[in-house]
Amino acid sequence: MAEYERTLSDNLAAGDFKRRNTVLAWLHLDGWLLLLLLSLMAYGLFVLYSASDGSQATLLRQLRNYGIALAALLMASQIRLETYLRWSPVFYLGSLLLLVAVPLFGVGAKGAQRWLDIGLIRFQPSELMKLAMPLMVAWWFSRRGIPPRLLTLLGALVLVLLPSGLIVIQPDLGTSLLVAASGLFVVFMAGVSWWYIGWAVLLFIASFWPAWLFLLKDYQKQRILTLLDPESDKLGAGWNIIQSKTAIGSGGWSGKGWLAGTQSHLDFLPESQTDFIIAVLAEELGLRGVLLLLALYGLIVFRGFWISVTAQSGFARLLAAALTLTFFVYVFVNMGMVAGILPVVGVPLPLVSFGGTSIVTLMLGFGVLMAISTDRKVIAQ
């Protein structure tokens, strides 16, 4: 009797698992990654509800963003890896052309020209480049062997610097660095020699002084100075950082309670729904809440690494790792800037901050990751 029951439940469980697995496989989805992403979104909605002072409209709009983003993920995961590989150069060149078009036909906001208006929608080509860049560099290396020769490496650097340079002149230094990073991660993963990496780091540090003198604009310098000493400009640029640090610090271990953050609800905290939403979370949910968030991000990153490690081709391995690292860099830069250890650049907290563009771009990236994770099964069949 007992044995029969165990067998039955085993069979049921196995059948369940198998059926679910089958559905996921049929949709080309990675179950673990999807579960983590959905958890992160749920957590994000929970925080956004408080950050928006309980605005249902904001919540619904964010839900719509999530819906669109999940649809984008689903679409991206259906495309075969081979197709990505084949179309990478076209995608890259198209994005590059759009970047060139920005200074010619683009529309400006707040003194920077970043947007293209094509009637139906307005978008930033630099967002497209966040995806196109790792695809292109991975394509570049996948054709030329790993570890790369010097010429291949220089070619890759040109591929990285061209769009980054176009974004710098928009001007959008933060996005430019992040786009460059997404390409450089591929270069790193491709096994470039540690000597080169060492020299590159030295060069980067050495170029800081001339960049400060000739390249950086006043407001960019101001942000860096503000980072070093926020007290120097209490009512101006330093205000945001002082208030966000105060919000985070006053949360303590267990937080002031959901919906009970004074910094955020009394409007001391700027951009509390978008770039500075981590401060709301830290203030209301405390270090506990921050740990939970970091755990979710960490698991997503390591799931991404796992997908990269188990990928079947060099292109897929490079792409999966670069996409994952890029995602993590967004997390790090956002949480670092709000906590006052990095200069303030316009980077939202991935999948938590309110806003459609970044969520859709990120989920497209995860769609590609899922395409990679299910690619081997296609081969296995």
Next chain:
Amino acid sequence: MAYRDAMRDTGREVAIHRGRILVASVAVLAAVATLLYRYYDLQIVSYQQFLTQSERNRVRLEALAPTRGLIYDRKGRLLASNEPSQSLAVVVERAGSLPALFERLDALVGLEDDELERFQERRRRSRPYDAVPLKLRLTDQEVAVIGVHRHTLPGVTIEAQLTRAYPEGNLLAHVVGYVGRINQQEANRIEAEAYRGTYHIGKVGLEKRYEQVLLGQVGNQNIEANAHGRVLRVLDREPPAPGANLDLFLDLELQRVAYEALGEQRGAVVALDPRNGGVLALVSKPGFDGNLFVNGISSARYAALRDSPDTPLLNRTVQGQYPPGSTVKPMLALAGLELGLITPETTVPDPGWYSIPGDSRRYRDWILRIRGTGHAPEVDMRMAIAESCDVYYYDLARLMGIDTLAEGLAPYGFGATTGIDVTSEQPGILPNRDWKRRKLGQPWYPGETLSVGIGQGYMLATPLQLANAAMILANRGVAYRPSVVSRVAGQPVPRDPLRVVEASPEHWSAVVAAMMDVVHHPSGTAAAISRDLPYTIAGKTGTSQVIGIAQDAVYDEEAIDARHRNHGWFMAFAPVDRPKIAIAVLAENGGGSSAAYPVARKVMDAWLAENRDG
């Protein structure tokens, strides 16, 4: 195979990749550790500091300004009140373009040039994010208009406050004074804590003298405010204690009678209650409206007041110093009697002029110009007071000598401030040898003694000092410190005699009788006011020269400039047997005492009609 790279050394590629993934994992863990350390540092290590900071953000200690004490006259009529008013203020940091905002406001409620001018002045003294007052005392309609257009007026706020108001502006500015915005000099002097939330301070008059008690105690409240400074709720509250009210001896109606009796005449009226030194009326003309100063007077208006030849800002009652003229004669007579230099029966021959033995210079009596001769062949003390005979006093002054003369007048308060609770009191001058040596570095000449003997020369007195002297004569020697305020917060101000001028009763009676003759004797210099007089008055007229008249020149009223005409004086008390009022009237450039004593009569009539008994 679809993938070209599959042809390559896949094993090596995988090994390199795994190595790099390992490095990347370590880097990610290190980055996460960095973030965790930072958040741990903020949230655990510095928790208390940031919690305090966020509380300080949220909770603001706000001062609750006390309401200023009120000022009432002796019958409880309000002389200084606090009226609710609404003003329009601008937070410059939130206003965007100021010129554009001013243009819109001008179209809506109208802005005067001096309002804009004062706004800029206040703005210079304000801190960032302060609401700087622009237009004060809005009408209800203006408040409504601003309310409707509020969304097009960034940074504009309507603030309610209590504004000091003086219902009887021109009548009382010299007594009550006024408050004004605290200026930089005052800000450095006052205790900042006591004035948190208070923007006004007493500038002159009672408002300044009683600042400490009128101010009250500042209160506090903790409020929760958002980043835009909007108050969300009050957390706790310690209410302010209002300032103490002042009750005055002053009678508003008597003040009005005195004010109107002077008419267009520049001058001063001081009426004291001889029974306690209380000030019944204190009028300086022309007056001005203290309300103008409360929220800052425009420089043009101030310049007009300051530069007016009629000097309305001068408080003639205590700041105006004039030669007292013949009004000093009763006091000198009393001193002479006490010293035994004269008796009531002593007579002096009066040809209409006097000269010091051995000196050919002639000192004229004022009567000479009118009659061409003296008052009478022989003049006694009574006549010398009633008809104001100068020759008699030239002789007495010569007998006394300047130092004795000054000693005789000093007990009546000449040459020193009386200590009244009105600000800016001047001491006048009671000259003697020592004074002249100190001030002018010159010896005293005998002829100068004669001038002082008729209240001229170097001698100067304020109208208050003459009223004070009249009070001492009325009391037969008993002096009180004049005081405008009778009660502070309901507590009576102590009214003890300051000193007593000693003289024998016979001498008092002789002098007082002579002073009565000034009014009641047909030949008295103020006989004109004795018509239909239902009570008795003892007084003394005085006429004092503004410019020196050459020894042989004749004073011709018509020929000289209006501002060089003689000042007219009258000092008196009534009723003589039980004095209830002592008064001094100055008619500045009034020509003579005839410009002064009708005013005194009107004031005494008004006062005694009401205070016939007790």
